[in-house]
Amino acid sequence: MEPGVPPPPPTPPSSPSAGATLFGKYQLGRLLGRGSFGKVFQALSLIDNSAVAVKIIDKAKTVDAAMEPRIVREIDAMRRLQNHPNILKIHEVMASKTKIYLVMELATGGELFSKISGRRRLKEGVARRYFQQLVSALNFCHQNGITHRDIKPQNLLLDEFGNLKVSDFGLSALPEQINNGLLHTACGTPAYTAPEVVRRRGYDGSKADAWSCGVILFVLLSGLLPFDDTNLVAMYKKIHRREYQFPDCISKPARYIIYQLLDPNPDTRMSIEKLMQNAWFKKSLRVQPQNSLFDSESLSHEKNCKPEMFSITNAFDIISLSSGLNLSGLFETTAFKKEKRFTTNLVSAEIVLEKVKEVGERLGFRTEKGKGWSIGLGKGKVVLIVNMVEIAPNLLLGEVKVVEGGIEFEELHWVNLKQGLEGVVVSWHKDSI
Known part of the structure; x- marks a missing residue:
């Protein structure tokens, strides 16, 4: 190898088993079972020592005209539903020429x-x-x-x-x-x-x-x-x-x-x-x-659901090398947008959004009602989407998603917005990014 040339990334084993290391990032533990598309292992993240589950799909054996849509649907649905505490989270998608690796939340119970x-x-x-x-x-x-x-x-x-x-x-x-x-x-x-x-x-x-x-x-x-x-x-x-x-x-x-x-x-x-x-x-x-x-307070325990954990680079290109399986449209290839989550015990999502609108307009944002329980706020280069969902009786989860102007929002508007919502928010999630 020539001096100054970085070594190639680790290659996952052809037949992963307990003890194997995937891409230098996860060490496989015991076999948990066999899912719809392949084996599921418990694994240890070598980056932060967190426990995860890894579903390994052998493309040569399982990816065909019937199974391909199911794999695509599973990844796409879980990607869209990341923000609910009672839906299993998908952290990362990786692939080799022969296998697809879905790194997911580990449900130890x-x-x-x-x-x-x-x-x-x-x-x-x-x-x-x-x-x-x-x-x-x-x-x-x-x-x-x-x-x-x-x-x-x-x-x-x-x-x-x-x-x-x-x-x-x-x-x-x-x-x-x-x-x-x-x-x-x-x-x-x-x-x-x-x-x-x-x-x-x-x-x-x-x-x-x-x-x-x-x-x-x-x-x-x-x-x-x-x-x-x-x-x-x-x-x-x-x-x-x-x-x-x-x-x-x-x-x-x-x-x-x-x-x-x-x-x-x-x-x-x-x-x-x-x-x-x-x-x-x-x-x-x-x-x-x-x-x-x-x-x-328990909602802050979602420490493994940060969207930046998705590893997109080259994964979909590698997947599509065989069987024509193309997942490139499922994830944004650019950096994921920042978001902040909060909980509130107000009686309805409509009341929360009305208060968000009131605070936003007081701070100079233009507001626009979206589909369902959502509202958009815009000011200069900053665009925010606030979504609400009822996750339990008398408990609502809110998400402030920064669509555009993340740096400007953090420097100029975040503190004022947070202070304005003090009468609405019970707690902000510490793990929000």
Whole structure:
């Protein structure tokens, strides 16, 4: 090697196994399991010693005409949904000529399925807490135009604090897949799939997710499936006829929710939005688990979700060298924009945005209402987008995203904006960049 010429980057092993080092950045640990597209390992970041999960996809074995869209959807959906505490985060995408490496948040608590396997049921308060977190995550997905379409206990993971994490977006539907407001692909797991999905006549993905929530709540509270038959035809007949029985252990308020969600007619089925207004759903636990979603300070524990952890350079070019898989459009190739997050317990996102507008205009920003719960602010070269999402009853998460003029915003406007929002914000997240 000539003097002054840097050595080539480390090459990942052809068949990664425990103990192997990937790109000089991650050391693989034990095998956690096999996902939809490949093996999943626990790994250690050699940069900051944090624990992560690495999904390794062998392109030669799994990337074909059928699997490629699922891989693209999973990465794209997780990239779009980075900011919710109950959705598993993707930190980095790397690739060699033969493999794709997805570096994700490690959910050390395992699958929620393990807590209810063997017909075990959860206490109502615990089941409601998991259910609240699931519904909050799905509501966030729907607000961003994404439906999951494969909600089942095996795809619901738990972190070290016992908080739920929705995972496996391989069957999710992105906004651009919707045709005339409806989806047309039959997918999912039969026992958890809404009846209209099977009919292939077009369906509302958010209503299909709501059906799956009804099945999940039934399972959490009883340890049983509402519709369970080895003969799929017989099971679908039961679904259409609403033939199931409530065990005595399920309370009347919970039965009402389940009955409204397991409505075979999607037009009259309870929506996620209406569910979130239900009194039983909104009821908080008497004793909040430490560092749970409902402790506003716990939201600052999202230390591994910083978007700058994405490694984009050359990854998509390398991926596309074989099988034609091209992910280049999924991520911005320029630096990620800065953002600051906060929590508030005001009664509604509309009130928060109205106060943001009031403060912004007082500071000389022009304001413009965006889609959903969002508002734009502009002043000179600075452009901000403020988004709001309800992540739990009486708890809202806000995000101030700097679209343009980051340096000018930090030097001239950030302190004034922060002071102006003191009456709105409960706490700013220390990990926001």
